[in-house]
Amino acid sequence: MTTPPRRRPLLTLRAPIARRSAVALGVACWLLFFAIWQFAVSAGLVTELLLPSPFKVLSTLVALLSTPDFWIDIGASVLRILVSFALASVIAVPLGIVMGSFRALEAFFNPFMAAWRYLPAPSFIPVLLMWFGTGEGPKIALLFVGVVFFLIVLVMDYTKQVRPEFIETSMTLGGTRGQILRTVIVPAVLPNVVVAMRQMLAVSWTYLVIAEIVASTNGIGAMMMRARRFLHTDEIMAGIVVIGVLGLLCDMLFRIAHRLLFPYIDESAR
Amino acid sequence: MRLKLERIGKTFPGPKGGTVEAIRDVSFEVGGNEVCVLLGPSGCGKSTILRMVAGLDRPSSGTITLDGRVIDGPGRDRGMVFQAYTSFDWLTVRQNVEYGLRLRGVAASERRDRAAHFIDLVHLTKFADSYPKVLSGGMKQRVAIARTLANDPEILLMDEPFGALDAETRWHMQELSIAIAEETGKTILMVTHDIEESIFMADRIIFLSRHPGTVAANIVPAFKQGRRWSRKEDVLELPGYAELERDIMRLMRQQAGAETEAA
Structure with a gap:
């Protein structure tokens, strides 16, 4: 006779939970958020002018999405992200890899880079x-x-993490400096380069909104500033939703690309 | 093929600005087709010696020569198998084994033939087009061995190659390595701290003491009657095996004892 498995309390230390429960819990948090928001509006705790109800925001978003102007704003924002991020990657990826591979280049560039990193870009x-x-x-x-x-x-940091045995193996197989860089270091670090790009793309969105709020006539950030002038809080919030969704979409695209580009990675070993 | 170490010393910068002498006055030779094992307690510098032969570290004093040429860096005449798994995970088994040949521009068809031969030698033909992620630890080490052999080195250096494997896989790998040594006639210089492994594998054991590491004994397991045995249990039951294992254990314990007295 087998005893039926005992139900574990939901809050068991470090214990895994079923996927269904995980999804349900995630959805529950969002529902709670919207419920409190809706309640605050319905009960008159907030001025609707300053905080419209979630349904109002949603209907405004749907309305905005049917206007070409809104799509032009979205297009302008996405284009800025794409162009600037491509430029940054074209410079940062090769430079980071050689800095992570040659100590002399790290010593030359790193103090310079470190100073720039601590300056807030908006300044x-x-x-x-x-x-x-x-x-x-x-x-x-x-x-x-x-x-x-x-x-x-x-x-650079990911490049430094390339396992030394990989490099030494290539050395003992007759690999020259250039060959090791090309056939070991680059392919070994590439998956993490994509991870680094994914991480930095999120930052890119932050600066985009700052740039568009401060000085722009188009783009999602500019649209939100226009809406502020006419006290269209619902449009501002619709803009926030769009930015969030676009960010999430980018992240997803990078995750999918990572899986497709690097099928050989052992997910269980991470 | 003759590998010659002459009065090799190695010091590292120590704490408080001083130097630590890791290896002192190590001299030995390894001849053609020999399977030579460097054995000793941990901290005797045996891996450092192997790395210096590979050209990955430089001796502080003395010279290492291969057929009269002084070693001053890594080269494909000395292939190395590491304890850590080194199969490139972005290449298939076949591409891994072809790697060294590709580096020096061997034509694709010849590359393929050579790789196929050595993949077969380590019994991985079924996995030739798999990525390392699906391989077990022992299989990954077999890939590393095939990749090194396909590059046709003068000498095969192995740094505790089976140290990360479970006991059963380890003796399978030991037997496979002996079979490969017989089949290819390659010279092997191997580092281990496993006494049983050293006696089964070695034509000759170089026993190192520690602090600093130096050659304490040059042991030829004469009881093996000057031949290699393909099955480990056959060696274990030979008269003389137990005595040699006991003698080496005493050597190891002396080292540990010297350590305790010194401390």
């Missing part, structure tokens, strides 16, 4: 506006400055 906005005017220039530049120094360090 460059006034001077970027003076240099690049009010077009796309200052926005792309801000996003670039905000991302590139951190991405370099992340890639």
Whole structure:
């Protein structure tokens, strides 16, 4: 005779929970959030002008999505992210890899990079506006400055983590410096480069909104500032939702790309 | 093929600015087709010696020569198998084994043939197109051995190659390595701290003492009657096995004893 498995209390230390329970708990938290929000509006605890109900925000979002102007704003924002992030990656990935591979290059660049990292990127906005005017220039530049120094360090650190035995194995098989860089270090670090890019893309979105709020006539951030002028709180919040969804989408795309690009990675070993 | 170590010493920078002498005055030779085992207690510097032969570390004094040429860096004439798994996880088993050949631009068809031969030698033909993530620890070490052999080194260096494996896999790997040594005629210089492994594998055991590491004994397991045995249990039952194992254990204990007295 087998005894039926005893039900474990929900809060058992470190014990795994069923996937269904995990999803249910995640959804429950969101529902609770919306319920409190709706309650606060219905009960008159907040002015609807300052905090519209979740349903109002949703209907505004649907309405906005059917206007071409909103799509132009979204397109402008996404384009800025793409261009600036591509520029930052093209510089940061190769530089990070060689800095992580050669101590001399690390010693040369790192003190310089470290100083720039500690300067908040938005502090460059006034001077970027003076240099690049009010077009796309200052926005792309801000996003670039905000991302590139951190991405370099992340890639460098991941490169340093490439297992020394891999490099020594190639050496004893006759690998030259260039061959080891190309056939061991680059392929070994590539999955983590994609992880680093995913991490920095989230930061990129933060700077995008700052750039668009401060000095832009289009883009999601600018749309939100326009809405503020007319006290359209619902549109501002719809903008926030769109930014959140786009960020989440980017993250998902990177995760999927990671899985497709690196099928050989042993997920259980992580 | 003749590997020659002459009065090798190695010091490391120690704490408080001084130096620590890891290895002192180590001299020995390894000849063609020999399976030579470096055995000793942990901390005797046996891995450091192997790394210096590989060219991955430099001796502080003395010279290492292979067929008269002084070793001053890594080279494909000395292939190395590490204790840690080194199968490149982004390459299939076949691509791993072909790796060294690709580095020096061997034509694709020849590469494929050579790789197939050595993959077969380590019984991994069924896994030739698999990625290392599906392989067990023993299989990963077999990939490393095949990859090193496919590169046709003069000497195969093995640094505790089976140290991370479970006991059963370990003796299978020991027997496989002996079979490979017989089949290919390769010279092997191997580091281990496992006495049983050293007696089964070695044509000659170089026993090292520690602090600093130096050659304490040069042991030829004469009871094996000058031949290699393919099955481990056959060696275990030979007269003379137990005596040699006992003698080496005493050597090990002396080392430990010297350590305790010194401390």
